[in-house]
Amino acid sequence: MLSTDCRSCENELKKSLYEDKYFETYVKNKGWVKSFIQTTSKQKTTYLITLRKPIFKIKNNIYYDQNFNQFFMPHKFNLPTLHIKKDDLKDEIIDQAQLIKKELINLKSLNYSNLSGWQIITDKAIVKLGKVDIGERVKLLNKITNNLRQNNSNVINLDLRYQQGYVLKI
Structure with missing residues (x-):
């Protein structure tokens, strides 16, 4: 069993x-x-x-579990891919990755860089989130992508790293 x-x-x-x-x-x-x-x-x-329950994919058949330990599994799951250096796997970054995964629909890929923070790819957007205020920026991203879905927009490039607003490229 x-x-x-x-x-x-x-x-x-x-x-x-x-x-x-x-x-x-x-x-x-x-x-x-x-x-x-x-x-x-x-x-x-x-x-x-x-x-083990995989939560993120690293590459084909290699996953992270909920403790962010890597493991191989012979089954292919349709999970978002997480690209991150092992040195960057700290509690705060792990919490951010889990928050992003939980809040975003149709998440395909998460990329973390210690220099520029999070870059996210969904079915409707390629987004630069940065490293701070992740919760607020994810809420803003959901708001923007919901509006774009209603307007049947194509994939957009979005940069949310600015304090006073964001840059949108359609």
Whole structure:
């Protein structure tokens, strides 16, 4: 029994279950397995395997979990891609990434640079957010993109890093 819907993970585990007598060792060595519990009764053995939950994609089949640890998973999830240097993975930056993901619809990519802050790509915009007032800037971005959706606008370039306003290129 698996905790997440990952058909390719399940198939890989089933194949190993029938071929490998060291199934527990095999499972525990998989980076995408969070926990493994084996219960044995007189008639059967049951396995409860909890998978890590990916929240951001790094590249094909490599993800970040909720603790921002990298891991490989054989299943492809449709998640936003996060581009960030390991040195920049600090609590404040992690919180900002999670806030941006939670607040924005159709988020495709998040890029963080220590020099210029966040650059975001959605289905309707390429946006430079900067490094400060992220919550307020995300609200403003939602307001602008909602107006653009109503007007059926094409993809825009938007720079929200300015104190007194923003730059919009259509």
